[in-house]
Amino acid sequence: MVTxxxxxxxxxxxxxxxxxxxxxxxxxxRAQTQPEGFSxxxxxxxxxxxxxxxxxxxxxAVERFDITVQQLHLQTPMFGNAAVTVDLVSETLSGASPxxxxxxxxxxxxxxxxxxxxxxxxxEINVATNLFSEHARxxxxxxxxxxxxxxxxxxxxxxxxxxxxxxxxxxFAIGGxxxxxxxxxxxxxxxxxxxxxxxxxxxxxxxxxxNKTLLIGVSGSYSVFEGFLSDPYKLVFVAGDLLPDARPxxxxxxxxxxxxxxxxxxxxxxxxxxYRYYTDTFGVxxxxxxxxxxxxxxxxxxxxxxxxxxxxxANFHANFFESERQDGYYSSDYRLSEFQSLSFSAGIKKxxxxxxxxxxxxxxxxxxxxxxxxxxxxxFELVSVGIEFSIK
Amino acid sequence: xxxxxxxxxxxxxxxxFGTGCATVEPWEKGYLAREExxxxxxxxxxxxxxxxxxxxEASSSGSSASGSGCGCN
Amino acid sequence: xxxxxxxxxxxxxxxxxxxxYTHEKSRSEEIFEDLIGEVSRLxxxxxxxxxxxxxxxxxxxxxxxxxxxxxxxxVQLLDYADTLFAESDGMFDITSGVLREVWDxxxxxxxxxxxxxxxxxxxxxxxxxxxxxxxxxxxxxxxIDFGGFAKEYAVDALAARCIDHDIQHGIVNLGGDVxxxxxxxxxxxxxxxxxxxxxxxxAISVVEVSHxxxxxxxxxxxxxxxxxxxxxxxxxxxxxxxxxPQFASVxxxxxxxxxAGSFSTLAMLKGDDAAAWIESTGLPHLLVDQSLRLSGxxxxxxxxxxxxxx
Numbered sequence: 001m002v003t004x005x006x007x008x009x010x011x012x013x014x015x016x017x018x019x020x021x022x023x024x025x026x027x028x029x030r031a032q033t034q035p036e037g038f039s040x041x042x043x044x045x046x047x048x049x050x051x052x053x054x055x056x057x058x059x060x061a062v063e064r065f066d067i068t069v070q071q072l073h074l075q076t077p078m079f080g081n082a083a084v085t086v087d088l089v090s091e092t093l094s095g096a097s098p099x100x101x102x103x104x105x106x107x108x109x110x111x112x113x114x115x116x117x118x119x120x121x122x123x124e125i126n127v128a129t130n131l132f133s134e135h136a137r138x139x140x141x142x143x144x145x146x147x148x149x150x151x152x153x154x155x156x157x158x159x160x161x162x163x164x165x166x167x168x169x170x171x172f173a174i175g176g177x178x179x180x181x182x183x184x185x186x187x188x189x190x191x192x193x194x195x196x197x198x199x200x201x202x203x204x205x206x207x208x209x210x211n212k213t214l215l216i217g218v219s220g221s222y223s224v225f226e227g228f229l230s231d232p233y234k235l236v237f238v239a240g241d242l243l244p245d246a247r248p249x250x251x252x253x254x255x256x257x258x259x260x261x262x263x264x265x266x267x268x269x270x271x272x273x274x275y276r277y278y279t280d281t282f283g284v285x286x287x288x289x290x291x292x293x294x295x296x297x298x299x300x301x302x303x304x305x306x307x308x309x310x311x312x313x314a315n316f317h318a319n320f321f322e323s324e325r326q327d328g329y330y331s332s333d334y335r336l337s338e339f340q341s342l343s344f345s346a347g348i349k350k351x352x353x354x355x356x357x358x359x360x361x362x363x364x365x366x367x368x369x370x371x372x373x374x375x376x377x378x379x380f381e382l383v384s385v386g387i388e389f390s391i392k
Numbered sequence: 393x394x395x396x397x398x399x400x401x402x403x404x405x406x407x408x409f410g411t412g413c414a415t416v417e418p419w420e421k422g423y424l425a426r427e428e429x430x431x432x433x434x435x436x437x438x439x440x441x442x443x444x445x446x447x448x449e450a451s452s453s454g455s456s457a458s459g460s461g462c463g464c465n
Numbered sequence: 466x467x468x469x470x471x472x473x474x475x476x477x478x479x480x481x482x483x484x485x486y487t488h489e490k491s492r493s494e495e496i497f498e499d500l501i502g503e504v505s506r507l508x509x510x511x512x513x514x515x516x517x518x519x520x521x522x523x524x525x526x527x528x529x530x531x532x533x534x535x536x537x538x539x540v541q542l543l544d545y546a547d548t549l550f551a552e553s554d555g556m557f558d559i560t561s562g563v564l565r566e567v568w569d570x571x572x573x574x575x576x577x578x579x580x581x582x583x584x585x586x587x588x589x590x591x592x593x594x595x596x597x598x599x600x601x602x603x604x605x606x607x608x609i610d611f612g613g614f615a616k617e618y619a620v621d622a623l624a625a626r627c628i629d630h631d632i633q634h635g636i637v638n639l640g641g642d643v644x645x646x647x648x649x650x651x652x653x654x655x656x657x658x659x660x661x662x663x664x665x666x667x668a669i670s671v672v673e674v675s676h677x678x679x680x681x682x683x684x685x686x687x688x689x690x691x692x693x694x695x696x697x698x699x700x701x702x703x704x705x706x707x708x709x710p711q712f713a714s715v716x717x718x719x720x721x722x723x724x725a726g727s728f729s730t731l732a733m734l735k736g737d738d739a740a741a742w743i744e745s746t747g748l749p750h751l752l753v754d755q756s757l758r759l760s761g762x763x764x765x766x767x768x769x770x771x772x773x774x775x
Contacts, residue, residue, distance in 0.1 A: 007746030010552040010731070011724070017548035018723050021541050023503070023622030043436045047444065071436050080537070087439075207431065213423050217431050223452070253452065259431050263423040265633065270428040278451040286451040294428035298488050301428065311450055335450050353495060360437060366448075378448055386436060426631060 020134065035083050038076045041388030043358075045069040049095065050379035052113055062113045064378065065095035073388075081133065087126035089145075094119045098376035100235035100242055101319045101332045109319035111375040114233065122147045128156070136161045143177075152179040154199075171205035171219070183232040190244070197227030205257075213263040218256075225251040236330040237320035245331050247316065253280040270294040272305075283315035284336065299352070305345040305362075310369075313338040319372055334376035341366035355389030467634070467650055472497040476504045477512075477616045479640025485627060486634040486650055496630045500623045504639070507619045511542075513562070513610040520610055528605030532596065540598055542611060542618065549613070549727055550590045556734040557727075560602075561702035562610040563587045568707070570687045570698065581705035588702050617680055617726030620644045624678075624722075644678040644722045660685070662713035662753055669753060672763050674718065680726035682733045683714030683753075699733055711739050711754065718749040718763060 018024060049064035072088045096113045104110040128141030136159065143154040156175035162168070180196045205219030227249060234245035255278040262271045272292035279285045292305040314336035316329035343364035350357050362382040368374050427433050446452045467486040470493035474481050483500055487493050513520045519539050526533045535543070549557040563584045567576040587607045594601040602609065611618075616639050623637040624644040635646040636655050643657050654675040658668030662685045672679060684697035696707040715732040719725035728748060732739045740760070743750050751761040 007728075007742045007744070007748075011728070011746045011748065013548050013552050014545070014724055014727050015720075017541075017545045018721055021545065021618065021621075021723070022538050023507075023618065023625060024721060024723065041436055043440070045440055069440060071440065073436055089439075209424055215424055215429060215431070255451070261424075261429045261431065263426070263429055265423065270423075270426065272428075276451075280450075282450070284450040286449070288451070294433075296428075298492065303428075309445075309449060314450065335448060341449070358434065358437075362441075364448075380444075380448075382440075382444070384437065384440070386434075423631075423633070425629060 035075055035077050035390075037391045038074075039388065039390035040075070041071075041073045041386060043069075043071040043384055043386035045071070045382060045384035047380060047382050050381075052096075052098075052111060052376075059113060062096050063117075064113075065093060065097065067094075068092045069384075081131060083130050083132070085126075085128045085130070085141075087124075087128075089122075089124040089126075091122040092120075093122065097233070098334060099233070100237060101375060102237050103320050109372055109375050120147055120149075122150075135164075149182050149184050150179065152177050154178075167209040169205075169207045171207075172203070173205075174200075174202045176200040179227075181228060181232060192228065192232050192244075195228030195232070197225055197229060199223065199225050207259075213265065215261040217259040219259075220257075221253075221255050223253040225253075230331070231333055234331070234333055236332050238325075238330055239321065239323050243330060245333060246329050247314075247331055248282065248327075248329060251281055253278065255279075268296040282336065284311055284313070286311035299350060301347075301349040301351070303345075303347040303349070305347075307341075307343045307345070309341045309343075311339060313370070317374075319374055332374070332376075334374040334378065337374035337377070338369040339366050339373065339377055340369055352389075354391070355387065358384075358386040358388075360384045360386075470497075472501075474501060476501070477508055477619060477639060479616065481640060482636075482638045483623070484636045484638075485632045485646070487632060496627070496632065499630070500626055500637075503622055503626055504619055507615065507622065510539075511611045511615045513608070513612070523600055523602065524608040527602035527607040532594065532599035532601035534599050537598070542614075543595065543600060545614070545723070546609075546611070547590070547595075549731075553731055553734060555590070555702060557613060557731060558588060558590045558702040559609045559611065559613060560590050560593065560607060561588050561700060562612065563606070563608050564700045564702075564705055567705075568698075568700065570689045570696075573689050573691060575691060575696065576705075585705050588705075613730060614723055614726055616640060617642050617678075617722040620678065620680075620722035642678070642680045642722050642726055643674070645674045645676050648675040659716050659751060659753075660714065663757065669714075669757070670751060670759060672716070672718070672751060677718060677720050678722035678725045679716055679718050680722055680729050681714055681716040682726070682729035684710055684733070685713065699730075708734065710734075711737055712752050713755050713757065714753045715739070715743070716751040716753075716761075716763070717743070 045068070047067040047069060049066070052062040052064055068091065070090045073085065075083060075085045077083050094117060096117055099112050099114045101109045101111050122145060124143065124145040126141060126143040128139055130137055130139040139158045141156045143156070145152040154175060154177035156173065158171065158173040160169055160171045177199045178196065179198070180194065182194045183191045185191055201221060201223035203219055203221035205217060207215060207217030209215050229249065229251055230247045231245045235242040236245055255276055258275045260273040263269070264271065270293070272290070274288070274290040276288040278288070286309065288307065288309045290305065290307045292303060294301055294303045314331065316325065316327070317331050317333070317336040319332050321330055341364060343362055345360065345362040347358060347360040360383070364382070365379045366377045368377050423429060432438050467488055469484060469486050470490065471482060471484040481504070483497060485493060485496060487496065509515055509517070510519050512518050513524070515521060519535060523533045523535070546559045567580040567584055587604060592603055594603060620637050620639050620642050621644055624646050627635050627637065627646040633647045634650050637644045637646065641660055645655050648654050654673040656671050657674050657679050659670045659672060660681055660683065661667040661669040662683050684695060684699065687698035689696050695709070697710070699708050699710060700706065701708050710733045712733065715729045717725045717728045717732070719728065725748070728743070728746060732743050735742055740752060743752070749763045751759060751763040753759055
């Protein structure tokens with residue numbers, strides 16, 4: 001009869017032996033495991049910018065960009081412990097964009113838009129492989145994006161490791177891209193012929209389950225761009241001349257994120273709160289706060305969100321320049337101006353056993369800050385429908 | 393090294409958010425398993441948003457592969 | 466507003482009951498169908514009575530010269546069985562099921578010494594050949610079965626699926642092996658009846674469980690009384706004889722039903738030191754001795770005369 005072995009040793013041994021059993025732990029406790037089956041999702045989105053108001057435009061009211069975006073995401077498990085994902089994106093763009101800003105009769109900025117309607121197409125493919133083990137996920141991905149005047153090739157490596165209890169996750173990612181720009185030439189306008197830029201980035205993240213309704217993630221990222229970082233299509237008014245948009249040849253960016261997820265069981269509501277601090281060597285500093293609420297009603301889910309964004313301008317941004325700058329950098333791109341934006345979003349999702357459909361709406365409005373706000377600032381609306389399903 | 397880093401981070405987050413740090417057992421993770429309790433509940437929407445904000449604002453997302461493309465419109 | 470829904474069904478040779486709290490009836494029906502599907506999957510895969518099961522394939526290949534390749538879930542269950550064998554010093558042996566061929570508990574007749582001797586050479590987990598994802602029983606007539614823990618494993622599998630279905634409050638009960646998904650919505654624990662070892666369909670005690678599992682092993686599951694002596698289904702793999710456990714039943718509480726069930730069985734297989742051994746695991750337990758006296762560390766209510774739960 002058994003006498004020698006102690007019960008506590010047996011408990012340890014049997015608990016350890018039971019740990020890896022697949023059906024024993026819920027998916028949630030298995031961290032990011034290999035997906036169980038094939039899944040696919042498709043999303044069709046319509047992005048439309050508000051028109052450039054006549055009061056701020058040199059050529060009267062002008063329609064800005066409309067973009068149709070189609071996204072397809074496919075994922076399938078492979079080789080026992082791996083998964084392959086393929087993402088395809090196709091964008092059809094049409095419209096006009098801000099070209100340059102000149103001082104008006106009273107010194108107010110007047111926006112001139114690109115003359116002809118631009119029609120463009122962008123296609124992107126992303127292929128990634130992830131390997132899953134009990135305590136980690138390692139992924140590698142490649143992306144390629146092409147437009148008639150732009151090409152980008154990117155690579156990304158990421159790794160997540162999980163604590164034994166799957167309550168903590170540490171994420172690392174590094175990646176980079178090589179881009180080339182061959183601007184469409186136009187008669188009478190001098191543009192660069194071919195330029196390139198490279199990007200390298202790294203990020204570290206940490207997330208932890210604090211209790212059964214609270215998850216918090218923090219992350220920091222660093223990114224550096226080198227090469228041609230200017231906008232080849234934009235011009236800047238400098239002391240009476242229109243010069244090409246000219247930005248430094250390197251840009252370093254750093255960002256810090258905190259993301260909080262809280263569930264309120266008595267209301268069946270999940271609350272999101274995301275904060276981001278961003279700074280770069282162009283002199284841009286921004287703060288972003290995003291709040292969201294998701295309410296479950298049976299197999300339906302309704303969501304509401306608000307995003308507030310506030311940014312300082314780049315050192316070399318102005319609507320126009322009365323005199324030359326020492327460093328030779330100029331931009332009147334609205335993206336680099338001082339502004340704030342507020343966006344509201346709403347969504348509805350219906351779950352079926354095998355998948356879900358989604359409908360989302362977002363309204364984005366930006367407002368210039370400072371003495372003379374950039375007149376090119378944009379508002380947009382985004383409507384999207386999505387369908388997803390999975391086969392086990 | 394990582395586990396030490398982990399402990400430091402957990403401790404500092406606990407202080408920051410004033411929450412208890414009791415270990416959550418596997419069977420208590422039902423709420424956390426919900427899609428809307430993940431950091432990125434709807435990846436396709438998030439990718440698109442990132443791309444739009446990247447092309448309309450100066451702060452690019454910095455850590456996502458969605459930056460490809462010019463966004464120069 | 467969540468409501469309680471329940472479903473009873475027969476599976477794995479036992480009466481099973483699921484109780485969950487959710488919003489709507491249609492949702493509960495979906496979940497019950499999924500859970501019952503999972504039980505069927507495990508039953509089809511591991512029942513020794515189904516000729517297409519993994520177990521039957523392994524047993525059919527015994528002594529045929531070629532190993533059987535198995536999937537990772539089976540590999541891990543075999544690893545678990547291997548640990549049980551080691552931790553029980555060979556008393557918990559999944560090859561000992563062959564003894565059923567000579568032990569017929571409905572016959573009210575003990576097998577002869579010769580009959581027992583004839584099957585003993587077919588018993589011995591240590592003789593089984595195992596590779597990474599393959600298993601081979603070296604002698605024709607050898608057999609394995611997961612009867613000693615398949616039901617407990619299924620209980621855990623269903624509880625995990627409940628959590629995946631967003632169920633916070635519920636209980637899974639497969640023939641008295643129980644796993645609580647979470648307490649009632651108001652936080653009160655589930656009251657789990659412990660089977661009376663001598664009176665079927667009657668509870669000898671009720672324990673309160675908020676999370677984790679309770680499993681019970683007893684000498685009453687299959688037995689025969691011969692000359693007033695009880696011969697139960699727990700058989701010693703070395704001697705082929707029915708053991709006479711110190712306890713009529715042992716109930717164990719643990720995080721998983723698999724571990725709880727393994728320890729309740731191990732405790733039954735133990736000799737006189739079972740109580741001290743269980744004590745040394747630190748697991749909450751409730752022991753019922755042969756004169757129906759209760760002991761152990763679980764705070765239990767006395768006989769309530771019913772097996773239903775609140």
